Amino acid sequence: MDFEMGPAVDALRTELRGLIDEHVPADFLGAFTSDPADLEVAQTFCRLLAARGLLCMAWPEEFGGQGSTPWQQTAVREEMWAHHEPRGAQYMGVNWVGPTIMRHGTREQQRDHLPPISQGEVIWCQGFSEPNAGSDLASLQTAARRDGDGWRVTGQKIWTSYATMAQWCFLLARTSKVEKKQQGLTIFLVPMSAPGIEVRPIATMLGPHHLNEVFLDDVWVTEADVLGTVGEGWRVVQEVLSFERVGIARYARCERLLQTAPRVLGDAWDDLPSELRGRWARMLTHCRRARLLAYRVIDLQSSGRVTPGDTAAYRIAVTRLDQEAAEVLMEIVAEVPSSGDNATRFRRAVEDHWRYAQASTVSSGSIEMQRILLARTMLAAPS
Amino acid sequence: MNIDLSHEAQEYGRLARRAFEAAGGDLLVQQAEQAPDGRAALVEPVFAELGAWDLDPRADADELEAAAALCRSAGYWAVPYPVAERLARPTDLDAAGLIVVGDTNPAGPVAGLDLAWVAVTLDGRRRLASPQPTTAPARTSAFVAPLALAPIEGEGGDDAGGGDHSADVALGLVLPCWTLLGMLDRAIDLTTQHVREREQFGQPLAGFQGVQFQLTEAEVERSGVEMLARYALWSVEAGRRDGVEDALALRMAALEAAECVLRVTHQLHGATGFCDETTLSWVSRYSQPLRRLPFGLSATRDHLTRRIGATGLAGLFGDGIGS
Numbered sequence: 129m130d131f132e133m134g135p136a137v138d139a140l141r142t143e144l145r146g147l148i149d150e151h152v153p154a155d156f157l158g159a160f161t162s163d164p165a166d167l168e169v170a171q172t173f174c175r176l177l178a179a180r181g182l183l184c185m186a187w188p189e190e191f192g193g194q195g196s197t198p199w200q201q202t203a204v205r206e207e208m209w210a211h212h213e214p215r216g217a218q219y220m221g222v223n224w225v226g227p228t229i230m231r232h233g234t235r236e237q238q239r240d241h242l243p244p245i246s247q248g249e250v251i252w253c254q255g256f257s258e259p260n261a262g263s264d265l266a267s268l269q270t271a272a273r274r275d276g277d278g279w280r281v282t283g284q285k286i287w288t289s290y291a292t293m294a295q296w297c298f299l300l301a302r303t304s305k306v307e308k309k310q311q312g313l314t315i316f317l318v319p320m321s322a323p324g325i326e327v328r329p330i331a332t333m334l335g336p337h338h339l340n341e342v343f344l345d346d347v348w349v350t351e352a353d354v355l356g357t358v359g360e361g362w363r364v365v366q367e368v369l370s371f372e373r374v375g376i377a378r379y380a381r382c383e384r385l386l387q388t389a390p391r392v393l394g395d396a397w398d399d400l401p402s403e404l405r406g407r408w409a410r411m412l413t414h415c416r417r418a419r420l421l422a423y424r425v426i427d428l429q430s431s432g433r434v435t436p437g438d439t440a441a442y443r444i445a446v447t448r449l450d451q452e453a454a455e456v457l458m459e460i461v462a463e464v465p466s467s468g469d470n471a472t473r474f475r476r477a478v479e480d481h482w483r484y485a486q487a488s489t490v491s492s493g494s495i496e497m498q499r500i501l502l503a504r505t506m507l508a509a510p511s
Numbered sequence: 512m513n514i515d516l517s518h519e520a521q522e523y524g525r526l527a528r529r530a531f532e533a534a535g536g537d538l539l540v541q542q543a544e545q546a547p548d549g550r551a552a553l554v555e556p557v558f559a560e561l562g563a564w565d566l567d568p569r570a571d572a573d574e575l576e577a578a579a580a581l582c583r584s585a586g587y588w589a590v591p592y593p594v595a596e597r598l599a600r601p602t603d604l605d606a607a608g609l610i611v612v613g614d615t616n617p618a619g620p621v622a623g624l625d626l627a628w629v630a631v632t633l634d635g636r637r638r639l640a641s642p643q644p645t646t647a648p649a650r651t652s653a654f655v656a657p658l659a660l661a662p663i664e665g666e667g668g669d670d671a672g673g674g675d676h677s678a679d680v681a682l683g684l685v686l687p688c689w690t691l692l693g694m695l696d697r698a699i700d701l702t703t704q705h706v707r708e709r710e711q712f713g714q715p716l717a718g719f720q721g722v723q724f725q726l727t728e729a730e731v732e733r734s735g736v737e738m739l740a741r742y743a744l745w746s747v748e749a750g751r752r753d754g755v756e757d758a759l760a761l762r763m764a765a766l767e768a769a770e771c772v773l774r775v776t777h778q779l780h781g782a783t784g785f786c787d788e789t790t791l792s793w794v795s796r797y798s799q800p801l802r803r804l805p806f807g808l809s810a811t812r813d814h815l816t817r818r819i820g821a822t823g824l825a826g827l828f829g830d831g832i833g834s
Contacts, residue, residue, distance in 0.1 A: 129745040390821035409816040413760040420738035503723035
C-alpha cells in the first residue's frame with residue numbers, strides 16, 4: 129500500500145497554495161458575500177487558473193484540459209474547498225456541467241459552451257429542485273411544451289444556487305407525461321437572460337446569493353438548447369448527481385480549520401478543557417476517515433467497481449463530520465483571544481463554516497437519500 | 512496511491528477465512544469456551560496449514576498485509592486465540608508474542624497458553640509477561656489473564672527505558688484492530704442476513720426504513736474503520752515516525768465503531784441476538800478483550816490527544832509528525 133499521492137500531486141498542491149497565497153486575500157470566505165469584491169476575487173482567480181491550464185485540468189485534452197489523473201483532480205478539489213472555494217460558482221461548470229455537455233451535447237453545444245467554462249468566464253446554475261420536488265426530484269412539474277421549432281417552459285425552481293449571477297441554467301423539465309415519472313424528462317440549456325425568467329433571492333443563514341427561487345413564465349428555448357435526447361433527461365441527471373456526491377471535499381476545510389486552531393490559540397491551547405481537546409483530536413481522526421472514504425470512492429471509480437453505497441457511505445461520513453467539526457470549532461472559538469488579525473480571521477472563518485455546515489446534510493442529496501442508497505446496496509440480494 | 516491490501520494478502524485472507532470455517536467456524540469459540548485447556552489444539556492445525564507463524568510482519572509489506580488479512584479473517588469467526596498478539600512477536604527476543612499493555616492492571620487474552628510473551632507499554636518499554644492463573648471462567652473472561660511483568664535482561668528495569676520500541680507499540684496496536692474489524696464485518700453480515708429473513712408485520716425487517724437507517728449507521732462506522740486500518744498498517748509498513756499516533760487514531764475509531772456496530776446489530780437481532788444459539792452473541796462477547804485492552808475508548812482518546820498535543824495528526828494541513 130501507499131497513501132502518498134506522489135511528487136506530481138505534491139507539486140500541484142504547492143503551486144495551488146502559492147497562487148492562493150498570492151491572489152486570494154487571507155480573509156476570503158467565498159465569492160458569495162455582501163461584498164462584491166469577493167466575487168471579483170473569484171472571477172479573477174478563475175481566469176488565472178484557466179490561463180495556467182489549472183481550471184479544467186481534469187478535462188480531456190481535446191476539450192482544452194490536461195487529462196489529469198484522478199488524484200490530481202482530488203488535490204484540486206481539496207485545495208479549493210479548504211480555501212473557501214476561490215473558484216466561486218465555477219466549480220459547478222468545471223466539475224459537471226462541462227463534462228456532461230462533453231458526453232451528451234451536440235458539436236454546436238460543445239463549441240458554444242465548453243470554451244467559456246474552461247476560460248472561467250461563465251457561471252451556471254442548476255435548475256433541478258422545485259417546491260414539491262426535492263429528494264423526490266422526478267416529481268417535478270416545470271413543463272416544456274413544443275411550440276413550432278422550439279419549446280415553451282413554465283414552472284418554478286427553488287434552492288437554485290448562484291441564479292442571481294448565472295448566465296446559463298442547466299434546467300430539468302417535464303416534456304411528456306408517462307406512467308413512470310422518471311421518463312418524459314428533458315434537459316434544457318437555458319440562457320438566464322431569456323424573457324420570462326425571474327430570480328428572487330431567498331434570505332438564508334448560509335449568506336447572500338446562495339439560494340434563490342427561479343420563476344419561468346412561458347420561456348422560449350430552441351431545439352438546439354435541448355441536451356441529449358428528449359424524454360431521457362433522468363439518465364443524465366443521475367450522472368450529474370453522481371459527480372456531485374463525491375465533488376465537495378468538505379473534510380479538507382474541516383481539517384484546515386481544526387489544524388489552525390492551536391496556532392491561533394498559542395499558549396492558551398493547553399488551557400482548553402482536556403475534554404474539548406479530546407473532541408478536537410477525535411474530529412481530526414474523523415477528517416482522516418472521511419478523506420480515506422473519499423479516496424476509496426475515487427479508487428473504485430477508477431476501476432469501474434464503485435457502487436452507489438460506496439459514495440453514499442462517504443457522503444454520510446463527510447456531512448456528519450462537517451457538522452460535528454463545526455460544533456467543536458465553535459466551542460474552541462469561544463476561547464480564542466478577542467484581538468489580533470489571526471484571531472479575528474479564524475473566528476469569522478469558523479462562524480462561516482458553522483452556518484454553511486448546517487446545510488451539508490441537506491444539499492446535493494440529503495443524508496436520508498444517502499442512507500436509502502447505502503441500505504439498497506447492503507440489502508441487495510447476495511450475488 | 513495504492514490504498515488496498517495486495518492481491519496476495521487479500522487472497523491469503525480469503526483462504527484463511529475458508530480454513531477457519533472448515534475447521535469448525537462458529538463452533539470453534541464455543542468449543543474453546545467449553546474446554547478452555549484445549550483451545551490452542553483446536554486452532555493450531557489451521558495456523559499450521561496456513562503457515563501463519565512463518566509470516567514475519569516486520570520483514571516486509573507483503574507479509575505485514577498478509578498478517579492483517581489473517582487477523583481480520585480470525586476476527587470474522589471470533590477465533591478463540593490471540594492471533595494478532597502472536598503475529599506481532601518481536602524478532603529480537605525469544606518470545607511467542609507481543610501484548611501492548613496499559614500502565615495499570617496489565618492483562619491479555621492469553622489465559623492457559625503455555626507460551627512466552629513480551630509486553631510493551633505505550634512509552635515503548637518492554638517487559639517479559641507471564642500470564643497469571645485466573646479463576647474467571649472463559650464465558651466472562653474471554654480468556655483474559657492478568658500478566659506479571661519482569662524486566663528483560665539487557666533492556667533495563669522499570670525506569671531504565673530500554674530503547675525505543677515504538678514500532679512494537681504501533682504494530683501491537685494495529686493488528687488487533689484488524690481482528691476487531693473482522694468481528695464488525697461479521698456482525699454486519701449476520702444482521703443483514705437476519706433482517707432479510709425475519710418478518711414482522713407481514714414483511715421482512717429489511718423493508719422498514721427505521722431498520723435500514725440503523726444498519727447504514729453501523730456500516731458507515733465499519734467502512735471508516737476499514738480505511739483507517741489500511742492507513743495505519745501502511746504507516747507501520749512505511750516506518751513512519753507517527754506510527755503510534757496513527758495506530759491510536761485507528762484504535763479510537765475502531766472502538767467507537769464497535770460500540771455503534773454491536774449496539775445496532777444486537778438491537779436489530781432483537782432477543783434472539785442474546786441467545787447462545789445466535790452467533791452474534793459470541794462475536795459480541797469475544798470482542799470485549801479487543802475493546803477494553805490495553806485501554807478503552809476514553810483512555811485511547813486521552814492518549815491520542817496527549818501525544819498529538821497542539822501538532823495534530825498528519826494530513827493535508829497538519830504539521831503533524833512526519834507530514
